Amino acid sequence: MRGTRTGTAPDLLSHALMVLVWFRKGEDTALLATGFGVSWATAYQYLTEGLTVLTAQTTDLHIVLNRAATELNLPTLADSGYENAGQGVKTPIKQLSDGSRLARDNRCYNQLLRG
Template identity: 55%
Template structure:
């Protein structure tokens, strides 16, 4: 076995913030203390490593001593918890208008994925893959953001 250490280039305050959100979620759903493989702090680190480096979940889980299935669950849980913190589009635009900004920037990115296999029907009743991008010729999720003129994301 080869031991390895790695550095995560995010502020400790961010890890602690995500850990607090995860702790609140665990209380809300009634998770008993000591029943999870990772503490909220280490789950937050694992999730931020995944966001930062895009590690394969099997490799990510192995690095933190959890199974692939547990890594998937922990990442999905954290994404849900973080997504619940976002303002609605209306709230974000209202805040920008109140701050006096003259305009906002809308931008997006297609993130590759191999885990989305949902099909939908077109207007002509053809079955197509909902997450397939013809432009990129690959599967992916289109994530869009609205930013203030100074580049700070608001939604």
């Protein structure tokens, strides 16, 4: 497998466990090193290698989010540059050309889209 070191199964298992603990608990690298009985530099190296392997095997985040949104029938929130982008793409309602204020519902809708 590209990006992985060769070693014994227990070594690889401890490397994988270290990465999982780091993801789950957000532990400091020095604390992880102590817990796994390795130096700080080795722990940092194991984390870097583990993240490299995971990154190489993951699908592009954009693709995953689009797939999830489609399967769950979720709308896509976008800025006004994406007006008329298609079904399911929600963009802010533009200000009226006569300068009058948008209705309260439309202002709330815009505020929700803009965060």
